Amino acid sequence: MFRRLKINLDQKETPLFTALTQYIAKNYAYLHLPAHRQGKALSELLSPGGRSLLHLDLTELPGLDDLYYPQEAIARAQELAAALYKASQSFFLVNGTSGGIQALILSLCRPGDELLLPRNCHRAVLGGLILSGAKPVYLPPVINQEFGFAAGIAPEELTRTLNEHRDCRGLLLVHPTYYGVAGDLAKLTAFVHQENKPVLVDEAHGAHFPFHPALPPDALSCDADAVVQSMHKLGGSLTQSSLLHLKGRRLASSRVADSLRLLQTSSPSYLLLASLDVARRQMALTGYKLLDQALEIAFQARDEISKISGLKIFGAENLNYQGACFFDPTRIVISVKQWGLTGYRVAQLLSSTYRVQVEMADYYNLVAVVSLGSTREDAQALVKGLSEIWQKEAKINQPLPDVPLYPPPVPVRLTPREAWFAPNRLVSLKESAGLISTQEITISPPGVPLLFPGEEITIEMRDYLGQLKKINIPVKGFTGPQKDRLQVIKS
DSSP states (O other): OOOOOOOOOOTTOOHHHHHHHHHHHTOOEEESSOTTTTTTTOHHHHSGGGSOGGGGOOOSOTTSOOTTSOOSHHHHHHHHHHHHHTOSEEEEESSHHHHHHHHHHHHHOOTTOEEEEETTOOTHHHHHHHHHOOEEEEEOOOEETTTTEEOOOOHHHHHHHHHHOTTOOOEEEESSOTTSEEOOHHHHHHHHHTTTOOEEEEOTTOTTGGGOTTSOOOTGGGTOSEEEEOHHHHTSOOTTOEEEEEOSSSSOHHHHHHHHHHHSOSSOOHHHHHHHHHHHHHHHHHHHHHHHHHHHHHHHHHHHHHTSTTOEEOOGGGOOBTTBSEEOTTEEEEEOGGGTOOHHHHHHHHHHHHOEEESEEOSSEEEEEOOTTOOHHHHHHHHHHHHHHHHHTOOTTSOOOOOOOSOOOOOBOSOHHHHHHSOEEEEEGGGOTTOBBSSOEEETTTTEEEEOTTBBOOHHHHHHHHHHHHTTOOEESOBTTTTOEEEEEOO
16 A cells, blocks of 8 residues: 655745746856857847747747748758758757767667767767667777866777778767867868768867857868757857758768657757757857957956966867867866866855856866857956965965876677666675676766766776765766665676
């Protein structure tokens, strides 16, 4: 017999809505995503025809077209996006870039097919691997030792892997990374095209690249076959709206469209769709001007931050190794290692004491994003906060110790799909060595899995994850009261 739980909850409460209204009332300096900065850089959408934005919250009514079988307004809007980005065909997405990446993998791969991809790919790839049954072949990225983050793939590594896996279906790359760093995508693409295989690109953080010469080359200009962009991140549209572009004939557009119909919601938000349309026009008409302003603010902030004792900023002088050929100047990567403080601690101090919100932090670094809506006041608040933290909190003579921040290589024993559907059990991290994971373990942001389903948890991986937990890096995926248990194949 079921017992009804008596929990006294006040239905007058609106916890999330209240949290949001309290947050915006604090008026934080805005150095993070989305780029529209709470509407500042997408003002046209806020009061359409003098009405409330909610007047646009409609559905597939006569004259408003159908996202999955477009013939009218949506079809025209997608054609304009394709023309702007120089794509053969473009699709509006309402399930984010994650949905687009998964649709591309599903449209390309069948169970057992091999797909080459960097080990620092986003966790969104996992959904595509599970749905398609594809077998991942991971390529190790080049690690920037000074800043402690993964960059792009070395051309020699790709050539070697292609020779060993000639039956692979294609290659998926990240361009740029969360840190704004990109490798030689044109060269990598050319290698893969010599084998007549497609190149898929996760360009979540590069929707703004085509609109200013100071930014890295965009993926389509590097001859990629399929590109997914988070237009909401750096192109100005609403969160969860993205673009998927196809170029050439190596992928069947009909198969991609079928996959999108399968994976995306059957009730697409017209607010998201309209924001894509308006953001596309804004980038076409004023993208260069908006980005020129953002770059001016970013370069001034870089110059001032670089003068603060103990801080290092990733810049052109750091593009001296394979896997790092370009960087996005609007993404300010700041190493605080010499302060003896973690990036997490500095980000927390900036937020709680100085009302400055940056995009992300890791053990050694901060990442601040100067986007379309960023202001000089935002950047000055960051400079001021960092200057005062240096004076009050920094431990210049006690730099952070070197720790292994990149996961050790581990054997792939099963495909992610096989592991996902296998019987599983919970074990503690301590007793997990030699077992096969059925889940992902991730640091997010940047959302890069440390451990994929189907990978063996070696002694080295167990100890590595344990060390991350010991130094309080926010690793996600563990369960249990002590957050030390994970799912493995039931033997």
